[in-house]
Amino acid sequence: MTATKGLEGIVAATSSISSIVDGVLTYRGYDIDDLAANACFEEVAYLLWFGKLPNKAELDQLNKSFSEYAPIPDELIAQIKLYPRDLNTMAALRSAVSALGLYDAQAEDDSQEANENKAVKLQAQLPTIVAAISRIREGKEPIAPKQGVSIAENFLYMLTGEEPSETAVKALDQALVLHADHELNASTFAARVTVATLSDIYSGVTSAIGALKGPLHGGANEAVMKMLNEIGSKENLEAYIQQKLDNREKIMGFGHRVYKNGDPRAKHLQKMSRELGEQNENTELYEMSVRIEELITGQKGLRPNVDFYSASVYTQLGIQRDLFTPIFAISRVSGWTAHILEQLADNRIIRPRAEYTGPTTQKYISIENR
Numbered sequence: 001m002t003a004t005k006g007l008e009g010i011v012a013a014t015s016s017i018s019s020i021v022d023g024v025l026t027y028r029g030y031d032i033d034d035l036a037a038n039a040c041f042e043e044v045a046y047l048l049w050f051g052k053l054p055n056k057a058e059l060d061q062l063n064k065s066f067s068e069y070a071p072i073p074d075e076l077i078a079q080i081k082l083y084p085r086d087l088n089t090m091a092a093l094r095s096a097v098s099a100l101g102l103y104d105a106q107a108e109d110d111s112q113e114a115n116e117n118k119a120v121k122l123q124a125q126l127p128t129i130v131a132a133i134s135r136i137r138e139g140k141e142p143i144a145p146k147q148g149v150s151i152a153e154n155f156l157y158m159l160t161g162e163e164p165s166e167t168a169v170k171a172l173d174q175a176l177v178l179h180a181d182h183e184l185n186a187s188t189f190a191a192r193v194t195v196a197t198l199s200d201i202y203s204g205v206t207s208a209i210g211a212l213k214g215p216l217h218g219g220a221n222e223a224v225m226k227m228l229n230e231i232g233s234k235e236n237l238e239a240y241i242q243q244k245l246d247n248r249e250k251i252m253g254f255g256h257r258v259y260k261n262g263d264p265r266a267k268h269l270q271k272m273s274r275e276l277g278e279q280n281e282n283t284e285l286y287e288m289s290v291r292i293e294e295l296i297t298g299q300k301g302l303r304p305n306v307d308f309y310s311a312s313v314y315t316q317l318g319i320q321r322d323l324f325t326p327i328f329a330i331s332r333v334s335g336w337t338a339h340i341l342e343q344l345a346d347n348r349i350i351r352p353r354a355e356y357t358g359p360t361t362q363k364y365i366s367i368e369n370r
């Protein structure tokens with residue numbers, strides 16, 4: 001038995017949700033470029049869960065369910081108020097989603113119907129939880145979700161209590177579409193492993209949030225912004241990057257296990273970053289990002305992934321850095337739950353083997369003789 005480090009190249013599941021073939025990403029057979037240009041996030045969530053684009057009545061019904069489920073239990077808000085103010089937002093989200101399951105009477109109902117309903121609930125409630133965490137840690141009261149508006153608009157509204165601009169809603173909506181699913185990435189795999197033991201959907205999503213938090217995965221978008229902040233201005237950029245390269249440090253937001261010739265989502269986020277900069281009449285963050293890309297691609301041959309330009313996009317939308325990865329989760333919960341449903345529809349426990357490399361033929365030594 002020989003292990004493959006990081007399971008590189010191992011095909012560990014069949015899936016009909018999303019695919020990456022020759023650098024082209026599709027959700028249920030629809031090219032991500034097509035969806036990014038034309039679909040709203042709610043349609044994409046429906047597509048991921050149910051395998052087809054919704055018609056008008058189906059989308060209206062889904063939006064109605066999102067509005068109905070978006071409020072979170074008062075008990076959960078009370079718990080979030082007990083979290084430390086200097087919390088890590090992803091740790092708080094992980095804890096809150098785990099607790100959310102306690103307040104769902106359907107949590108242990110493992111019928112397909114109940115699980116589909118829980119997927120919709122989780123999608124509706126994650127934005128409310130993230131906005132509540134953000135406000136409560138600043139000593140503010142959470143803002144109740146609005147009825148009848150999109151997930152992107154509602155989230156931005158719940159952060160500040162102000163009506164977001166049409167540009168901001170459109171940009172966030174497109175970012176949500178781009179982040180919704182990505183085949184067997186680490187967090188989705190974690191979700192599938194968890195529910196494959198026939199554990200519940202809240203446990204699966206809690207596992208996934210824990211996996212997404214790390215800087216080698218979803219946490220990279222915050223790490224990119226930290227780097228841009230550390231660089232500070234264009235004048236410092238070349239020396240900063242060169243030093244990182246000389247020290248053989250990783251440059252966050254670059255490289256990918258599957259894409260070796262570029263992540264198809266990055267160009268959309270790059271365009272969004274440029275357009276937001278032009279509208280704000282300040283393109284410095286965008287220009288710095290482009291220069292970093294030139295240097296890293298030029299010297300290392302590495303291309304930006306989805307996390308690289310999302311950092312400057314979210315910052316230009318006025319969103320705080322430590323909400324970037326929670327926003328990723330707000331989108332990806334659609335994909336996680338679609339994969340959970342798919343796993344459960346044809347389940348087998350996921351239990352690979354390990355190649356043992358420890359000592360052998362040891363004999364027990366009594367404690368006095370050690």
Ligand SMILES: CC(=O)SCCNC(=O)CCNC(=O)[C@H](O)C(C)(C)COP(=O)(O)OP(=O)(O)OC[C@H]1O[C@@H](n2cnc3c(N)ncnc32)[C@H](O)[C@@H]1OP(=O)(O)O
Nearest residue numbers: 215216217218220249250251252253254255256257305307
């Ligand atoms: C949503 C997402 O999860 S997208 C990914 C987000 N993560 C990041 O942006 C973090 C930075 N990137 C990385 O750490 C990696 O590229 C990963 C985790 C994305 C992929 O990891 P792997 O598939 O294991 O790639 P691996 O680490 O084998 O990279 C191959 C080589 O490129 C180097 N490399 C990969 N990414 C980077 C990077 N961002 N900066 C510098 N060097 C890098 C590696 O050090 C390795 O070099 P070596 O062969 O000399 O040791």
Ligand SMILES: O=C([O-])CC(=O)C(=O)O
Nearest residue numbers: 181182184185186257306
């Ligand atoms: O697929 C991966 O390994 C990481 C990624 O880009 C994602 O989850 O969107």
